Every structure is written in C-alpha cells, then in structure tokens.
Amino acid sequence: MKAIDLLKPRRSYYSLNDQTDVKNETIIKTIQEVTALVPDAFDMKSQKVLVVLGDKHKELWDLIYDVFDGKVAREKIDMFKAGVGTVLFFVDKNIVDTLANQFSNYAENFKPWALQSNGMLQINIWTALRELGLGANLQHYNPVIDDKVKEMFDLSEDSVLLAQMVFGNIVEEPEAKEKEDISARVKVAE
Numbered sequence: 504m505k506a507i508d509l510l511k512p513r514r515s516y517y518s519l520n521d522q523t524d525v526k527n528e529t530i531i532k533t534i535q536e537v538t539a540l541v542p543d544a545f546d547m548k549s550q551k552v553l554v555v556l557g558d559k560h561k562e563l564w565d566l567i568y569d570v571f572d573g574k575v576a577r578e579k580i581d582m583f584k585a586g587v588g589t590v591l592f593f594v595d596k597n598i599v600d601t602l603a604n605q606f607s608n609y610a611e612n613f614k615p616w617a618l619q620s621n622g623m624l625q626i627n628i629w630t631a632l633r634e635l636g637l638g639a640n641l642q643h644y645n646p647v648i649d650d651k652v653k654e655m656f657d658l659s660e661d662s663v664l665l666a667q668m669v670f671g672n673i674v675e676e677p678e679a680k681e682k683e684d685i686s687a688r689v690k691v692a693e
C-alpha cells in the first residue's frame with residue numbers, strides 16, 4: 504500500500520467506544536513494531552510509550568477527571584474513557600541528558616530532537632491504529648496529570664509525559680476537512 508493511502512484515513516476521532524474485534528495483542532504488537540521502526544537522533548531511543556488498556560484505561564481517565572477537580576467536564580472525560588485504550592507518550596530525560604553531555608557541540612539540540620522523534624512516533628502509531636480499523640485522538644493533560652500518572656503506573660522520574668492518544672472503535676466519522684491550497688505551504692525550488 505502507498506504511504507499516502509495509509510495517511511489519508513487518519514483523523515482525530517472523538518466519538519469512540521470499546522466494542523472492537525481488534526485484539527489487545529494485535530494493538531500491542533503493532534505499537535511495539537512501530538516504536539522499533541521510528542528513528543531518533545543518534546539512534547538514542549529516547550521515546551517511550553505505555554499502552555494502557557481495558558480497566559486501566561478507564562481508571563486513567565477517572566484519575567485525570569479527579570486531578571482536574573471538576574474543571575474538565577465529566578462528559579468530555581467520559582468521551583475518552585469510552586474508548587479501548589490510551590497510549591501515553593514519554594521522553595526518557597535520562598537518555599537525552601546523557602547524550603547531550605556526551606556530544607557537547609550538539610547539547611542544545613537533543614531536547615528538540617527527542618520531541619521531534621516523539622512526534623514521528625505519534626503520527627506513525629496514530630496511522631497504524633487507523634490501519635487496524637481503530638480511531639484515535641491526541642490529548643495533552645500533561646503536565647497537570649504528570650505526578651498522578653507516575654504514581655498510578657509506578658514510572659521513573661526520568662519519564663516525561665508528552666501526550667495521551669486515546670483510541671477505540673469508531674462510532675462517528677469526523678466532518679470532512681476544508682480543501683487547502685497546499686502550494687501556500689509547500690514551496691518548490693528546482
């Protein structure tokens with residue numbers, strides 16, 4: 504299949520539920536394979552993910568609701584909670600700092616590189632989940648939830664939470680996007 508045909512159906516899907524035939528093992532294996540394939544600067548392997556499934560996924564969104572103490576509407580949290588799972592994306596700060604110390608000429612670059620690489624991982628997992636027939640959306644309740652998430656999953660202090668990708672069975676398709684004049688953003692010199 505062409506890369507473009509995989510990218511096209513990826514959208515932000517908010518209307519999700521947990522009624523899917525896709526097995527957890529398939530989801531886990533897919534995310535493992537994508538993570539192994541996505542590049543990182545100096546091949547430093549700074550991206551980490553935690554795939555949260557089933558009851559743990561539901562618990563996670565209840566926890567996020569509690570952390571925000573009612574400031575995020577219950578209905579909004581329940582929309583995420585209704586899904587199959589959440590992929591938590593992290594950068595391993597220890598790896599980034601170690602490389603930055605080792606290669607002092609590029610020291611300032613390692614943090615942005617790690618973020619760039621994590622973005623590459625996010626889009627690839629988002630696309631791969633869609634290929635499995637699952638819809639996903641990307642959330643950012645960090646840094647407010649960081650301490651509680653670390654506590655819930657017993658994570659190291661070095662794990663810096665960057666994003667939460669909720670995924671599930673697609674209930675409703677998003678509205679079609681407006682057509683864009685892409686030549687305004689893609690310039691060509693030849």
Ligand SMILES: Cc1cc2nc3c(=O)[nH]c(=O)nc-3n(C[C@H](O)[C@H](O)[C@H](O)COP(=O)(O)O)c2cc1C
Nearest residue numbers: 513514515516517622640641642643644666677680
């Ligand atoms: C870096 C980044 C951050 C985003 N943060 C959020 C977010 O916090 N909440 C949310 O609902 N969507 C978030 N999105 C989704 C975008 O709003 C969405 O991808 C964009 O509007 C295009 O729509 P599409 O995903 O359907 O193509 C984010 C997307 C990116 C790439």
